[in-house]
Amino acid sequence: MRGDVLIIQEWHRKAGRKAAELIIPQIAESTSKFTITVAGESGSGKSEIAEVVTEVLAEQDVKSVIFQQDDYFILPPKSNENKRRGDINWVGANEVHLDLMDQNLKDFKAGRGKITKPLVIFKEDRITEETLNIEEFTVAIAEGTYTTSLNHVDCRIFIDQTYHETKKARLLRAREEQDDFLETVLKIEHKIISSHKRMADLIVTRDYDVEKNDIRGTQS
DSSP: OBBOOOOOHHHHHHHHHHHHHHHHHHHHHHHEEEEEEEOSSSTOOOOOHHHHHHHHHHTTTOOOEEEGGGGGGOOOHHHHHHHHHGGGGGGGGGBBBBHHHHHHHHHHHTOOOOEEEEEEEETEEEEEEEEOOOOOOEHHHHHHHGGGGGSSSSEEEEEEOOOTTTTHHHHTTTOOOOOOOHHHHHHHHHHHHGGGGGSSSSSEEETTTTOOTTTSSOOO
């Protein structure tokens, strides 16, 4: 998303580096291009951790590209918020073209040279398109609240923090008005996203350590 500002803190670097170190052997063993998702609730550090992972991979001469879920929303940010305020049932995965995001990952894994994807211009509240040359990249990282549910993924990272614990980060980011309506939205998202934890391969803990998910595939 054009206009997004990342504030990378030391704990993001801690989690991103640990996650990358756990994934690098899998990438080395893979016979095709490799895909990763980074998911969690609003303000949990998805974009920041994804960025750190790309930096650590680059240290190993592994080139990676990031796909932001924010680019795949059906409506641009301000319009989407207005839609939510008019119809609270709009909140959820149906707000996002997850099918298109999954298709982009599928095309990446298939070795496509280029893909066309949406691009949000935040300040202008509009969505355009961009064509990416992805031939040179070995790894694609899809980050966003619902990305754990995507299909064409080799490794899923889940940040285990609730919206209560991310409030400080959300205030620092200052992207949204912190009001009662936002709390309602975050509660709805929490109910959806918390069920995704069991599908993850790696869990970023509340103190930003990273652990393999021992309960993967089971009910949590």
